[in-house]
Structure formats: structure tokens, C-alpha cells
Amino acid sequence: MIARVLVAFAAIAGLSALGAWLARHPGTVSVNWQDYTIETSVGVLLAILAVAALVLAAIVLALAWARALPTSFGRGRREKRRRQGYLALARGLVAVAAGDAGEAQRQARRADELLVEQPALTKLLSAQAAQLDGDDGAARRYFAQMLKQRETEFLGVRGLLTIAEHERDAERALALARRADALRPGTTWVVEKRFDLEVKSGEWRAAEETARNALKRKALPEARAKRLRAAVLLERSRAAGADGLKDKALVHAEKALYLDPNFVAASLRIAALLVEAGEARRARKAIEAAWAHTPHPLLAELYLRLDSESDPLRRLKHVETLAALAPDHRESHIAVARAALDAKLWGQARKHLKAAMAHGLTSGTARLMAELEEAEHQDGAAARQWLARAADAEADPGWLCTQCGAQADAWTARCGHCGAFDALDWKSPPRVAALAPAAAAEAAAKALPAESTAPPHGGGANSEAPKAALPAR
Numbered sequence: 001m002i003a004r005v006l007v008a009f010a011a012i013a014g015l016s017a018l019g020a021w022l023a024r025h026p027g028t029v030s031v032n033w034q035d036y037t038i039e040t041s042v043g044v045l046l047a048i049l050a051v052a053a054l055v056l057a058a059i060v061l062a063l064a065w066a067r068a069l070p071t072s073f074g075r076g077r078r079e080k081r082r083r084q085g086y087l088a089l090a091r092g093l094v095a096v097a098a099g100d101a102g103e104a105q106r107q108a109r110r111a112d113e114l115l116v117e118q119p120a121l122t123k124l125l126s127a128q129a130a131q132l133d134g135d136d137g138a139a140r141r142y143f144a145q146m147l148k149q150r151e152t153e154f155l156g157v158r159g160l161l162t163i164a165e166h167e168r169d170a171e172r173a174l175a176l177a178r179r180a181d182a183l184r185p186g187t188t189w190v191v192e193k194r195f196d197l198e199v200k201s202g203e204w205r206a207a208e209e210t211a212r213n214a215l216k217r218k219a220l221p222e223a224r225a226k227r228l229r230a231a232v233l234l235e236r237s238r239a240a241g242a243d244g245l246k247d248k249a250l251v252h253a254e255k256a257l258y259l260d261p262n263f264v265a266a267s268l269r270i271a272a273l274l275v276e277a278g279e280a281r282r283a284r285k286a287i288e289a290a291w292a293h294t295p296h297p298l299l300a301e302l303y304l305r306l307d308s309e310s311d312p313l314r315r316l317k318h319v320e321t322l323a324a325l326a327p328d329h330r331e332s333h334i335a336v337a338r339a340a341l342d343a344k345l346w347g348q349a350r351k352h353l354k355a356a357m358a359h360g361l362t363s364g365t366a367r368l369m370a371e372l373e374e375a376e377h378q379d380g381a382a383a384r385q386w387l388a389r390a391a392d393a394e395a396d397p398g399w400l401c402t403q404c405g406a407q408a409d410a411w412t413a414r415c416g417h418c419g420a421f422d423a424l425d426w427k428s429p430p431r432v433a434a435l436a437p438a439a440a441a442e443a444a445a446k447a448l449p450a451e452s453t454a455p456p457h458g459g460g461a462n463s464e465a466p467k468a469a470l471p472a473r
């Protein structure tokens, strides 16, 4: 401010000094142009020149201002449109979240008109609004347009994937899941989706690779990724076995067990393959290792098959060695009781059956008690009583689907009934026999799916079933 005042003062002082100097040194200027002659003093000429310069400067400034005017006016207008466009976008997204298809589409159209420089965002809204309206065709068009830009490609792929799944186009869905995985490697939902689709289409080798990558990239929790891969490997082992490739079947099963040491279906598979191959020593070692943490009646059966040639007493001795690895487990007691019955050692059989029943009465143990009463005392009445109890007791465990409750003869990676992956668990079916017969069937139908999904799905097969009351003796 002060500087400006000083400049003004200096200018005024300069001009006054110039005026005074001109007054002291008068002179005339004459201009001759064709027939005209203009004569004037130097002071007047200088004044005319100064005025002309001022007018010229004013004209230049006015022109510059006039030129800038529409630009700034246009900028204001664009700013306003953009604000309104984002507002429409926000309202549209809220409408999508609220499930209001009509409002979503209205706002999508508005956002599309107003936000010309953000086609990606408005396309996403338009696509979601179309999907909400059930118009998969329009949604597909919008999503497909999003594939063309790198920034929106992933969103486009994701949208097309949901449509492909909606239309049950498994092949297309899998291709899109793989594209999404390539765009953003290690994204958890993408990995899960890809794995799920590969499993559903029976691409076991690809599914195993996906689970392996998930573990490497930490896309899934370590234990889960390992279990998924183990279950796939066991399925590959089944497939190799069916193709007659026994060695390959064994390698896959061993890898599965290495990934999840408590995977009883893998232990069973290894034991069965070794017994079948006549590798008694390896089979015995494998069964004993599994028995220590997951005793299983089928393991005991395979163990007994190893020396089916030898005499019952020798077999009992072997089974006792096995049982000693999990001394108070129900399956240990049942296995020894079974072998003792064969060896006609009634006292020992009774002792172990009692110990097994302390874990809850199952129809299997009740049937063994009936066999014992019949064999030891030829007591038909007592045997019949035990058989009646067997009908009421907790059913023997089997492979049950934790998703739909269906029972399976053998472990498979996918439930044969509902298709759920790695859902078969070794456990007792829910008890329904104790209910009145008519109500029982109805209750069973209702309770089965709900009850069967209730327990968390673990890898173990020796899940403890609810304890049944011991029969009065």
C-alpha cells in the first residue's frame, strides 16, 4: 500500500517537474502532411500522446477482461454440474443399498448426464441399478464397458461374475474368477470363489493349485488353506485309485495327511491302500500313528485285517497294542472287546464293553453285549434285552454331511447329496428313535438339517456325540 502511494507521489512529482521544465524551455512542433500543417507547443503534444496511451491501455484491458469472462462463467457452471452429478451418484448408491431399483435408475441416468468425465463411476451405478431391476442384459452391457478401462476392469469382472453365477453359467463364472484373480492376486473372496468353482466343475488339479497359492499369498488363514488343499488331494487320491494308479493315490493321500495330521479320512485312505498293497509293516505303522490322535473303527478293522491269518489270541494282543495308544477312548475299548469276543475271553470283553458304555451307549456296543450274553451264558433273554436297547441307543457313528445331514458310505470331497465341499464328518446321527414313532419321522425331517449344521466343522472324526443314559442293569 505504502509502496503504491510512494509510486503515485513519484509519478506526480515527475510529471510536475516535466511540466515546469517544458514551461522553462518552450518550443513548437510542426507537422506537415500533404496540404495540412499542424503547429503546436511541445507540452500540448506530450499531453495528447499521454492521453492516447491511456486510452489504448484501457481498450487492451477491456478486451482481455471480455475474453476471460466466458471461461470463468463456464467454470462455475461445470463445477455446479459436477456437484449435482456426485449428489446424484451418492443418492443412487443409497437407493441401491436400500433396494429401490426405480430411484437407483433415475439417479444413475442423472449422474450419467452430469458426470461426463467420470463414466466409470456412473456405469457402476447404472449396472447395479439394472441388476436390482432384474435386467441382467443391461447390467452385463455396463459391466462389459467397464472392462475397457484398467481402473474399472476388476469391478466389471466382479459384476459379470455375479451375473454368470446368477445364470448358472459355471464355465464363464470360472473364467471370470480366474481373470479377477489375475487382476488382484490373493484377494480373499476371489480365491474362495475360484476354488469353489473349480471344485464344483471337478477341476481338482486346478483347485489344489489355487489352495496352494492361497497359502503362499496368505489369502486364506493357514489352517484353512492347508485343509482345503488336503481335502482336494484326498479326492485326487480317490480319482488316481479309480484309474488304477495306486502309487499316485498313496502319494496324494500322504500329502493330504501331512497338510492336516488330524485328517482321519486321509489316515484311513493311506491304511487301506497299504493293506491292499500287502505292505503290512507300513500299514501297521500308519494305523498306529493315526490311532494315537483319531481312533476310528475302520482303522481297527484294517488293523485286524493285517493278521487275519493268525489265531484270535495273537490278534487280540495286536489290538491291545493299538488300543494302548489311546487308552481310554471308546473306540479303543470297542476294538479290544471285539477281539476278546473272537478269542472267547468273556471277562475281558465285558470289562472293555463296560468301559466303552461309560462314554454313552451306542447300538454297536449294545449289540456286542447281546453277543456276549449269548456266547458266554447262552442267555437268550438277556441278549434280546440288549438288542432292544440297541434299537433305542445312540446310532453308530458314520460319515455325515454337516451341511445337509445326509449319510454317506465313504468319505468324498463333495457331499453326494448337497454337493457341499469337505462337509463329511465322522459322527453319530442325531437321536430320533427315543421320540414317539409318528412324531419322530416328522421331527427328524425338520430337525435334521438344522441340527446337522449346528456343530462347527472340524477335521476330526472322533467328535463326541451327546451321552446317552446307561441302561439299568
Ligand SMILES: [Zn+2]
Residues within 6 Å of the ligand: 401, 402, 403, 404, 405, 406, 415, 416, 417, 418, 419, 420, 423
Ligand atoms: Zn450334504
